[in-house]
Amino acid sequence: MIAFRPITIDDRDWMSEKLREDDRQGCEYSFANNFIWSVIYKVEVAEVCGCCVIKFDAEGEDCYAFPIGAGDKKAAIMQLLTHAKEDNSKLYIESIEEADREFLEKYFSGIFQIEENRDSFDYIYTVDKLTSLAGKKLHGKRNHIARFKDNEDWSYEPMTAENKQECYDMNLKWCDRRACKWNEDMSDEQCALNQAMKYFDALHLEGGILRKAGEIVAFTIGERLNSDTYVVHFEKAFPEIQGAYPMINQQFVMHNCQEYSYVNREDDAGDEGLRKAKLSYYPDILLKNYTAREI
Structure with a gap:
């Protein structure tokens, strides 16, 4: 199984390098964001096939962010599928952007149920x-x-x-x-x-x-x-x-x-007041976010 471990401040340099390799615009792909919320979401990290993989708790369920960095993302997801199977669970991925969705549909067709996550736009x-x-x-x-x-x-x-x-x-x-x-x-x-x-x-x-x-x-x-x-x-x-x-x-x-x-x-985390406030500035980009659950 993949050796995940709790995120620490010492992970900043190598994780930030992986984040720079992808140059993502989503707020989930910030080391600081993952670190400051780590106690609440039980954030853990591991390097898998040259990618950084972030694991966290989603209302009692193990969840993984889409692999980041210049490594082999296809191989990383295959390892995550094996990891979930060995843990007697189904792989659940969040923080999926549009290009990631297309990647999953191309290389893992029929394996995941992919849905928009409006609360995380x-x-x-x-x-x-x-x-x-x-x-x-x-x-x-x-x-x-x-x-x-x-x-x-x-x-x-x-x-x-x-x-x-x-x-x-x-x-x-x-x-x-x-x-x-x-x-x-x-x-x-x-x-x-x-x-x-x-x-x-x-x-x-x-x-x-x-x-x-x-x-x-x-x-x-x-x-x-x-x-x-x-x-x-x-x-x-x-x-x-x-x-x-x-x-x-x-x-x-x-x-x-x-x-x-x-x-x-x-994002607005599904809070109607926050949603109204953020929409009132008329966003130039509403960055879509998806979830993928192994079928």
Whole structure:
């Protein structure tokens, strides 16, 4: 059987190299994303036929991300099929992009049932759109930002070792104010955010902070995803402060993403509120995601 082992921060270099070889645009193919959520999803990794294979828990079921890197993907999937059989289970693969779906249909025809996973579609926007917010469709976003700027006592700054604790404290306040909506998903996100804060520098993460009257009212954390795409992992703002969300979105892109063409703001995980918010920016790419279950 394949010798999977829990992901650690020491896996960053070799996994990042495999990710660069594929240059994928999906948010699942970020080392940081897999690492910070590793406690929640029991993430394990292995090198199989020159590919990186990520294993994780999907509601109690073993699941695997599509193999990444310049290795032999066909051979890697064949080994995964054998691995699942030896484990008395059926192979289940997630994080499958369009080209991966075509690959499976070409080389493994009749072996998998492949389905769209709408909850995992990534919302990707051009940097130009999120910077300028030009056009009639985004008029409302510009208005909200204008209301935020009505009070000139605001500032934007990068997240640093000196102000990270303030961001952590702000997030606790954000959670307290939403106590009536607290659920397991928010608890899981808190765990992932703690990991991101703890390993911020080792993961090469970047952050931006928005203040009003000296108090942090919003922050964002992201990183380089591939050669032309930046990914935003976290974005928090006090919702009662008009314009805080669109303002931190725009400011972070202006300060951190100008050397890229696109910004991936991840999926909506099936949350209707998130879906509405992400669609309100009219994504330039809605990156499809599929699952494949061995028949």
